[in-house]
Every structure is written in C-alpha cells, then in structure tokens.
Amino acid sequence: EPEVTQTPSHQVTQMGQEVILRCVPISNHLYFYWYRQILGQKVEFLVSFYNNEISEKSEIFDDQFSVERPDGSNFTLKIRSTKLEDSAMYFCASIAFGIQTQYFGPGTRLLVL
C-alpha cells in the first residue's frame, strides 16, 4: 500500500538554527498537510497546501515557518530559527482529493537544544 514517507526520522538542532523537514506524499495526492505533536499533547494543525499554495494555516504557523513543494514529489517544512518550544513530532499527511482518507507519515522527531 502506498505510504507517506518523512525524513529524517529524528533531528537534533541548536536553538536559532534552521531546519528543513522533508515529506514525500503519496503520488497523485493533491492535498498536503503539516501537523505537530508536542510530547504528551494533542496533535496540532500547522498548515494545509493545495495547488501550490497555502490553503489554511494556524496561528502556530508564523513567519518562522514556511512550506514548499520544490518538485513533483517532495513537500518540505522549514523552520527558520528554531526555538526550544519547537521541539515536537512533526507529521506530514496527504489526501487524494475531497473528503477521502488522510494518510499520515511516520513523523520527524525534532529536538531543539
């Protein structure tokens, strides 16, 4: 069965550094998402992306965050200057179209020191 993949699985970075989290959504999917989950807390929506532009974003998704689909397969989340509170598991997800099954990736665990 097709799956969403994410790299790296773990990343440790220093506060203030830039990080790029990578995702390969399921091919032929059209809607892409980033979520985060701080340890022990609920999943939080960051941003949704469709037709090469952001369709929705949360208040968490401030100027420090950006997303990009640089080619036909990758979908990236960039955090420009990481803060301690950015430490979390970051999940990418995709949907083919409409109200269909949303598939999540395995996540990238980000630790900011």
Add this chain to the structure above:
Amino acid sequence: KNQVEQSPQSLIILEGKNCTLQCNYTVSPFSNLRWYKQDTGRGPVSLTIMTFSENTKSNGRYTATLDADTKQSSLHITASQLSDSASYICVVDDMRFGAGTRLTVKP
C-alpha cells in the same frame, strides 16, 4: 477553548469487550469529522470519515456515529483486541483535534 472535547480521557477494558468513545465539538458549520487510531510515537491512522450529513460509518470492528444536532460523535469498538490499545482521536475539518482517549485492552 478547545473546540473538540473527547471523553473519557482514558479507558481500560478487558479483551473481547466492547467500548464507546465520545467526541463533542463546537465547530459549526463543518465539513467532515474523522476518527483516528494513534499508537505511541507513530502517525495517526484513519478509521472513519463522515461528512456533516452522515449519521454512521463502519470500518470492520469500528463504528462511528454523528449527531449534528447535539454536536456529538462516538466511536464504538466491538470485540476489542489487545492490539486496539492506542489513543483514539476525533478530528473536525482536518484541523481541530481532540486530545484523544487512551484505550488499554487487557487480557
């Protein structure tokens, strides 16, 4: 204020028993409501999807219901298995997540 509230926070049941998890939401209007299963440290896995006009949706031993009048949804798990031990999350419109119910199934 969280717009999606789940109860109970945690639940322990014996293998083979049934259980029902609750989700109350204040989001209105909304497009869809989803239930996910999340194992610790893993990404959520979709169980059911309902649009605002649907009342019930089944997926094997999982049955979700939706009452748009009372703004409540439930997830019923039949004949529980040890592998059902996980967190179950209710999500409205792909953006508003409940905190989940932590289910533990004991032998």
